[in-house]
Amino acid sequence: MLEVEGLEVRYGAVRAVRGASFAVARGELVALLGANGAGKSSTLMAIAGAVRTAGGSVRLEGADVTGQRPERMARLGVATVPETRDVFPDLTVSENLRLGAFTRRDGAAEIAGDRARFLDRFPILAERADQSAGTLSGGEQQMLVIARAMMARPRVLLLDEPSLGLAPVVVDRVFGMIAGLKAAGLTILLVEQNARKALSVADRAYVMRLGRIEAAGLAAELGTADALKALYLGSDA
């Protein structure tokens, strides 16, 4: 579904991603793990088209999509949830969700139906549907951005650090949401520092360090391997 080969990202003289290669198959949830600064987010944003690539290629279902503009990637069915958790603070929850469906060309009724389903599934969001999104708590904002991304009915979901800065109980709720999406058959690339949490929902995982892929394996194997600890994963790994 998604194949990344020899990806390079540079910020001036800094080589943030140095030839990273990995793949995500259809319906698979793949985690990209690593410490802060390992190049995970840069990799994800480069796939999304929000950061310029300095080399390598990104293929979506076999088609080369390297260096496409972010709006083009969205149109191709790649939805991105950045770690900055960018809700549009001055728009209402409902407007945020509406905008998630921007690329869809099916009818307004269909879109409104999807929005109603999401609001049904997340009563907290439904209660605040007409409230501006900036007034939501961190966990609610995280759920909103994931729901907003899903409004596009994407083929691939790129999730960056969904647990960042959230209380453990809220992290559980967000990961419950991610597990639900995977169960529904969505292809997901999940970037996380919280390795234990990520491995609990992932099929496979790659470990990044200093811009390179250092290890790869099934989630179940990686979760127990001593190598994991050696690779400086999240504090609770």
Add this chain to the structure above:
Amino acid sequence: MRWLQFAIDVLSLGSAYALMALGLVIVYGILRLVNFAYGELIMVAGYTMYLVSGSGLPWLVMAACAVLMSVVAGIATDYVAFRPVRNKTITAVLITSFAFSTLLQNAALLFISPRPRPVPLPEIFSRTVEIGGVVTPARNLITIAVAVVMLGLFSWLMRATVLGIAMRAAASHFTMARMLGVPANLIISSAFAISGLLAGVVSLLWIGRIGTVVPGIGLEPLLIAFIATVIGGMRSLQGAVLGGFLLALIDTSLNYTLPQELLKFRDAFTFSLVILILLWRPEGLIKGPASGRRT
């Protein structure tokens, strides 16, 4: 009676100021760029009126042509002046905006004339009406009515249409909006088109006061729009409107209260008050959408 007169004066002047400010801030909110060529959009509409004045068309049709031309000029500003340098530094973009403004003004000087040119006005603009014992030009009431319609239309566009929602979203997180599939070029061109539409409408009302157009006609509206947005909050659409009306209130109050010999220093008093407002609220009266980078 004096109060009614005062209220009509403030509201009509404020209506024009608010529309001017809104046209400037719609671009600033998205690009973080003060479009110094904004005044020339007003000039373009004015000269279009002059050029079509001999055509014998009904005034409303000529007015529509003028507004259309300033919309086209607005979009052209984006394509010619901004798109090529959009990814460069803010300084480069600022200088391009000055250059484009100068270019348009000099084109008017060269191809038309440095001298004032007459602009056709509808007969109703020179009529006066009496309400509650107050005699006022019909033009003032038309200005208020037009502003009510334009502000209503604008607010509907920004709240009820997907394009409007996307523009508001782009004003706070441009890259995120793009990652949802909102094309950057569409948003920016739309902002310039709306800016041109407002400039065109303002032009008809503004030039309607004097009946002539000169190459430098846009400078005063640009300055007014800039001050109004600074008072109201550079990044807030509501702030621009509020700032426009507040500036009109200050100007009109000074007109009413200053003795004759001080009236020519009115702007000095106005700016002193603006400085006081900014000392009190450095970010303007209404804060814009939270954070957001330039694109």
